[in-house]
Amino acid sequence: AQSVTQPDIHITVSEGASLELRCNYSYGATPYLFWYVQSPGQGLQLLLKYFSGDTLVQGIKGFEAEFKRSQSSFNLRKPSVHWSDAAEYFCAVGAMDDYKLSFGAGTTVTVRA
């Protein structure tokens, strides 16, 4: 069975500081990995995805993530956060032949001035 663990429930970061959100997955085959962001009262917006190839993927809003197979991790990073980055972030894993995603419990990011 596939599963995702996001170890950090809540992270507070200062505006302009760097951000890293952790994601560990469990999956028996080659995974499809995703990061989504959710603002209050809204749906999920795709930040980036990893299917294959280069293990460092670039996404929207200045985010990037690195796939490390040996560590079963797919951590999300941003060099300099903006107040608008305050939101809930979800890591998800899916199979190559279907699109039933398993999500982590999410990490809430608070940005302080």
Place this chain on the structure above:
Amino acid sequence: ETGVTQSPTHLIKTRGQQVTLRCSSQSGHNTVSWYQQALGQGPQFIFQYYREEENGRGNFPPRFSGLQFPNYSSELNVNALELDDSALYLCASSDGTGGPQHFGDGTRLSIL
């Protein structure tokens, strides 16, 4: 291109009632998935439809059912509502070729 749209935005029901939630998929997408997101949790997969056929189901009872129409829009039906059904219900569509799922803004269902 139009995105994924869901209706209604909010809904209040009482225990035992039935509810239908609707989703219009993104243009060109033939696969629709439904997720339940309880407060403070990540989305949980309910089921997926591909070309009008159910294509996989999560750990949800049979009182959760769905339909997909020829235009690829979809409905989620829940019978005999329970208090624990209170959640944000998200619809996501994909193009069936390995592309990612695009989500709507969800329907907030409250059970009294």
